[in-house]
Amino acid sequence: MPYTIDKSIIVLEYNPLIIDLLLLVLFGVQHSVMARAFFKNNLLSKLSDTFKSATYCIASALCLVAIVYFWQPIDGYLWKFEDGVMFWIFTTLYVLGWSFAFISTFLIDHFELFGLHQGYRVLKNLPEPPLKFQVRYFYKFVRHPIQLGTLIGLVATPSMSYGHLLLSIGMLIYVLIGLYFEEKDLLKTFGQEYLEYKKTTPMLIPFIHSRR
Structure with missing residues (x-):
């Protein structure tokens, strides 16, 4: 591809780390x-619940476009494998990580997650189904397989430049902070059912249980 995390679309004459x-x-x-x-119920209070997920996804896509377009490379590599065994090990983990994250979205309803089912129900004049807590496949081993797969895909790269490392660390910090608040919301929504699930299923690393 002509542009990657190590070859920017637009070069800005400023400190790449700050940007x-x-x-x-x-x-x-x-x-x-x-x-x-609090954001959905206040700032988006006048917006129908049907469109809140789609609005969130559009805003997320715009932020992702900003990262792709304005991200500035940082010189140097932590590791770089262009062929050989390590290249294929990292490449395999990369593919497995992103595939794991993608498949996980379908296990909780991919189209509901991105706001498409909500719009379809409005067009067909169908009622909103009741929220139902369920644990399927990957969710039996970790509570957040989408985030786990994403982190694997970010870290398992044959070429870990310092710019890529910054992105990976930044996303790891975001995921950990985001999951802290997300789990609070899930506890409010599903109560004791989610609390029991939390006690028996690790958050991100399979087979490592929290004792709290």
């Missing part, structure tokens, strides 16, 4: 704030 950090903060704040109940 990249600002882009990560923009992405993290938008994702975390817009996902919270």
